[in-house]
Amino acid sequence: MLRPDAFPALTGAPALPATRAVVQGLGSALPERAVGNDEVGALLGVDDAWIRRRTGIASRRRAGEGDSTTTLATTAALAALDDSGLTPDDVDLVLVATMTPDFATPQVAPLVAAAIGAGGAGAFDVAAACTAWLSALGAAASFLETGRATCAVVVGVEVMSRVIDPLDRSTAILFADGAGAAVVTAGGEGGVVGPLVLGSDGSSAEHITCPVGGVVAMDGHATFQRAVTAMCESALAVCDRAGITLDDVDLVVPHQANSRIIAAVGERLGLDPSRVLDVIEHSGNTSSATIPIALAGARADGRLPDAGNVLLAAFGAGLTWGAALLTFGTDA
Amino acid sequence: MAATATPEAVETTVVKSLAELGADEAALTRDAEFEALDIDSLDLAELAQIVEEEFGVVLKGPDVSDLKTVGQVIDLIVAKAV
Numbered sequence: 001m002l003r004p005d006a007f008p009a010l011t012g013a014p015a016l017p018a019t020r021a022v023v024q025g026l027g028s029a030l031p032e033r034a035v036g037n038d039e040v041g042a043l044l045g046v047d048d049a050w051i052r053r054r055t056g057i058a059s060r061r062r063a064g065e066g067d068s069t070t071t072l073a074t075t076a077a078l079a080a081l082d083d084s085g086l087t088p089d090d091v092d093l094v095l096v097a098t099m100t101p102d103f104a105t106p107q108v109a110p111l112v113a114a115a116i117g118a119g120g121a122g123a124f125d126v127a128a129a130c131t132a133w134l135s136a137l138g139a140a141a142s143f144l145e146t147g148r149a150t151c152a153v154v155v156g157v158e159v160m161s162r163v164i165d166p167l168d169r170s171t172a173i174l175f176a177d178g179a180g181a182a183v184v185t186a187g188g189e190g191g192v193v194g195p196l197v198l199g200s201d202g203s204s205a206e207h208i209t210c211p212v213g214g215v216v217a218m219d220g221h222a223t224f225q226r227a228v229t230a231m232c233e234s235a236l237a238v239c240d241r242a243g244i245t246l247d248d249v250d251l252v253v254p255h256q257a258n259s260r261i262i263a264a265v266g267e268r269l270g271l272d273p274s275r276v277l278d279v280i281e282h283s284g285n286t287s288s289a290t291i292p293i294a295l296a297g298a299r300a301d302g303r304l305p306d307a308g309n310v311l312l313a314a315f316g317a318g319l320t321w322g323a324a325l326l327t328f329g330t331d332a
Numbered sequence: 333m334a335a336t337a338t339p340e341a342v343e344t345t346v347v348k349s350l351a352e353l354g355a356d357e358a359a360l361t362r363d364a365e366f367e368a369l370d371i372d373s374l375d376l377a378e379l380a381q382i383v384e385e386e387f388g389v390v391l392k393g394p395d396v397s398d399l400k401t402v403g404q405v406i407d408l409i410v411a412k413a414v
Contacts (some may be wrong), residue, residue, distance in 0.1 A: 001385045054372060221393030224377040260374045 002268070006233035007197050010241065021141035023191035023326055025086065025183035027079025028296040029072045030283065031061040037173070044169045051173045056259020060176030060284025063159045067177070069102045073157040074115040076179035076292070081116065083299070084183040084190075086151060088117035091183075093152035095140055096125045097132030097288040099210075099317075100159045112155060122149065129208070130255050130316025131198070132156065132288040134324055137184065137312075141193040144186040155181040156289040165215040174258060175216070176284025180292025191310065191326035195241035197234050198322035201226075208317035227257055227321075228264045231313040234323035235269060238311060242325050246271065249325075250308035253298070255315055256280040256290035265313065277303070287316070304328060334388035337413030342387065343406050349382045350375070350402065362403030373397065379405070389413050 036059045037048035052058060063072070073096055081088065094113040101108045109123035122143075126136040133156030143149040157179035166172045184193065207223050210216040231254055239245055246252075246269055254262050259280050266276035279294050286293060291312055298304050307329025315321040335341060343362075351357040355369040366372070373396070380391035389412045391405075399405050 053370075054374065219393055220373060221377040221380070221396070224374055225381050228381070258374075264378060 002229065002232050002236065004236070007199065007237040017145040019145050019147065019186050021144040021184050021186065021193040022188045023182045023193065024185050024188050025080040025082070025084025026181070026292065026296040026299045027076050027081070027083050028178065028180040028293045029075035029079060030178040030293070031063045031067045031072065033062050033064045034059045034282070035062045040173055043166050044172060046169065046173070054260070055173055056278065056280050057173065057284050058281050060282070061178055062161050063177040067159070069098060069100055069108055069157050069159050070111045070115065072159070072177070072179040073098075073108055073112045073155045073181070076157065076181040077112055077116050077153045077155050079296070080153060080181035080183045086183055086185070090151045091116070091118035091153055092121050093140060093143055093149040094118060094121050094123040095136040095152060095154045097128070097136040097154070097156045098125060098158060099127055099129055099132065099287060100162055101125060108157065112153075116153070118153070128316060128320045129318055130257065130287045130290070131314040131318065131320040131322055132316070133180070133291050134196070134312060134314040134322045135198060135320075137182070137193065137324060138196045138198060138322070140184050141196065144184060147186070150186045152184045153181055154184055154292070155179060156292045158287040158289050160285070160287055163210050163214070163216050168215065168217070170218050170220045171216050174285045176286050178283060178286040178289050178293055180289045180294070180296050182292055182295065191304070191328050192330055194325035194327055195238045196322065196324035197237045197241070198320070199230065199234065200321070201319045204319050205317070207319065210317070224261060224264070226319055227261050227315040228268060230315045230319070230321035231255070231265050231323070232268045234321055235311055235313045238323040238325050244309065248309055249275070249311045250305040251275055251277060251298070251303060252311045252313065253277045253291060253294050254313045256283065256294055257285055257315065335386050337387040337389060337410055339406065339410050342409045345383065345386055346379065346402060346406050346409070349379050353378060360402055362401065362406070364402045365400055367400070376405070383409055387413055
């Protein structure tokens with residue numbers, strides 16, 4: 001059952017900030033090496049048909065010799081900057097969402113800032129598993145709306161292959177490597193960041209865990225149920241706060257966790273599949289990178305509306321979850 | 333308010349839900365095996381969510397992982413509702 005009170009009610013209509021955060025550029029970076037289901041399945045005693053049926057995935061990218069979290073993040077960031085028409089000199093904030101940094105310290109963000117030529121920018125990583133890019137978008141938007149930054153690069157990047165057991169059927173078929181990024185500015189033309197909600201349930205943390213230096217363990221049954229419920233409730237809360245209904249949403253972009261979860265979210269929300277983005281087939285589940293990768297792809301395919309609403313929804317370990325609205329075609 | 337989990341009510345809900353999840357309704361007999369119906373563990377996770385909402389009966393992953401037939405899941409739900 002979806003709870004209408006899943007998120008605390010805001011008292012009074014929240015005033016829109018005078019300065020809006022606007023997504024102006026999108027980009028992605030996927031490792032070159034594509035790994036098909038036959039290769040992954042061979043170690044698990046399952047075949048291509050089994051994996052496709054269960055996940056919707058046909059192939060996924062895996063980091064190669066020259067790839068690291070930092071290099072993938074940097075490439076995605078540069079692609080987003082290029083798409084935005086802005087330059088590294090404009091950037092004063094770099095946020096990197098990841099659960100697979102290259103080092104315990106330094107964090108990925110300052111390394112990316114230096115690599116893209118924005119050395120000196122404020123820079124920090126954001127950790128909230130698969131929800132982290134949404135969390136980072138919220139943080140960036142808040143900095144931009146309050147005059148604490150003017151131009152942010154928000155990256156989601158994972159080298160999940162480092163933390164996956166190739167012999168664990170529940171995770172080895174799903175997770176993948178890659179990076180996506182957005183350039184978000186104070187004002188300007190693009191996707192205006194509207195209401196954004198975040199939630200968590202640490203009492204259910206045991207469903208998805210990964211000890212430091214270990215591998216991800218996931219209860220697929222519980223994760224499926226919690227992910228569908230949380231993403232639906234978050235999506236409805238964001239619509240409610242924006243004063244719109246799902247009928248006003250042109251495209252829903254859920255975290256690309258599993259095609260079955262994406263489909264269940266769409267069904268529960270009563271949405272035609274054409275309005276729910278599912279691009280997991282050849283990119284797999286790249287955790288915090290799935291949403292920016294999906295957005296960058298949607299931009300390239302012309303699927304983002306020139307004027308309209310795009311609703312993002314995420315769910316991840318923690319448990320954590322959230323949703324956000326991007327509105328295109330309005331003045332900021 | 334949860335509905336009463338009589339064997340008849342549970343069977344109706346299970347059959348209807350499995351059909352909605354893609355199973356061939358004509359094939360949904362008590363002896364029908366999930367594997368033959370192409371019902372997998374994620375379908376059972378969705379079924380479990382429907383059953384919890386309808387009857388208040390909680391089915392966790394380990395509860396369903398060994399179930400093989402439609403009849404077995406119906407019986408489990410009825411047993412847990414008591």
